[in-house]
Amino acid sequence: MDRPAEAARVRLGLVGGLAALLVVALGALYADDSRPGTVDARIRAAVEGVGPPWRSVALATDFLGEPVGAAVLVAVTVTGCLLLRRPRAAVLVVSGTGLAVGATKLLKPLVERTIHGDGNLSYPSGHTAFLTALALVVALAVTGRLGLGRTGGTLIVLASALVAGAAMGWAQVVLGAHYPTDALGGWCTALAVVPATDRLIDGAADRLADAGRRPRF
Numbered sequence: 702m703d704r705p706a707e708a709a710r711v712r713l714g715l716v717g718g719l720a721a722l723l724v725v726a727l728g729a730l731y732a733d734d735s736r737p738g739t740v741d742a743r744i745r746a747a748v749e750g751v752g753p754p755w756r757s758v759a760l761a762t763d764f765l766g767e768p769v770g771a772a773v774l775v776a777v778t779v780t781g782c783l784l785l786r787r788p789r790a791a792v793l794v795v796s797g798t799g800l801a802v803g804a805t806k807l808l809k810p811l812v813e814r815t816i817h818g819d820g821n822l823s824y825p826s827g828h829t830a831f832l833t834a835l836a837l838v839v840a841l842a843v844t845g846r847l848g849l850g851r852t853g854g855t856l857i858v859l860a861s862a863l864v865a866g867a868a869m870g871w872a873q874v875v876l877g878a879h880y881p882t883d884a885l886g887g888w889c890t891a892l893a894v895v896p897a898t899d900r901l902i903d904g905a906a907d908r909l910a911d912a913g914r915r916p917r918f
Contacts, residue, residue: 712851712855713855713858713859713896714896714897714900716859716892716896717892717893717894717895717896717897718893720888720889720890720892720893721889721893723885723886723889724808724825724886724889724890724893727824727825727882727885727886727889728808728811728812728814728824728825728886731812731814731824731882732812732813732814733812733813733814734814734815735814735815735816735818737880738880738882740881740882741880741881741882744874744881745874745880745881748871748874748875749874749875749877750875751875755875756875756876758872759871759872759875759876760872760876762832762868762869762871762872763828763869763872763873763876763878765828765831765832765869766827766828766829766831766832766869767828771798771831774835775794775795775798775835778794778835778838778839779791779794779795782794782842785846787842787846789902789903790838790841790842790845792902793838793841793842793895793898793899793902794835794838796898796902797834797835797837797838797894797895797898797899798831798834798835798838800894800898801830801831801833801834801890801891801894801895802827802830802831802834804830804890804893804894805825805826805827805830805886805887805890806827808824808825808886808890809822809823809824809825810822812824812825814880814883816877816878816879816880816883817877823878823879823880823883824880824882824883824886825883825884825885825886825887825889825890826869826870826873826878826879826883826884826886826887826888827887828869828872828873828878828879828887829866829869829870829873829879829883829884829887829888829891830887830888830890830891830894831869831891832865832866832868832869833862833865833866833869833887833888833891833892834891834894834895835865836861836862836864836865836866837858837861837862837865837891837892837895837896838895839861840857840858840860840861840862841858841895841899843857844857844858862888862891862892866884866887866888866891869884869887870884870885870887870888871884
């Protein structure tokens with residue numbers, strides 16, 4: 702079955718709901734703001750302005766969220782899903798990452814948080830949302846294929862999302878492209894969007910399968 706264990710998916714749905722609430726809360730807190738919060742300032746002071754080789758690592762990570770890098774990642778992942786005969790996972794790769802990034806683009810002009818004082822909209826981070834969403838999709842496919850239980854499947858999916866989101870969020874802060882809370886907002890956006898998209902895709906696929914099994918008169 703091209704899906705994680707049902708119990709794990711229910712837990713992820715609950716996590717997604719909480720993540721959506723956090724996205725809204727952070728957006729309300731930093732709406733029309735152009736300054737870092739207290740937590741933002743402390744984290745930026747600790748990680749911003751690093752030298753080589755870490756800056757090169759940050760640039761390479763950032764590239765994965767740029768149009769070319771993201772397109773390559775999506776294409777490779779979709780190809781892998783199709784080779785493994787996981788068409789639902791392939792659809793989720795495209796729709797999950799696309800909707801997560803699209804959600805950040807819709808939220809930015811609503812929140813209107815800026816960075817660098819040049820009108821550059823920053824909340825939530827689209828780069829962080831993309832890489833987190835991709836990690837979530839891959840982890841969902843892996844847990845589904847391995848048939849892991851509720852706890853194991855949920856932990857793997859969330860751990861994958863945490864690692865990917867932390868890596869891209871770190872890169873965005875190091876490069877001065879986003880505040881840390883922008884990255885948190887992007888991470889939560891992916892957590893909210895991908896499980897919901899997974900549910901919609903499975904529901905649509907199941908309805909099509911049921912329709913195909915109906916007797917014709």
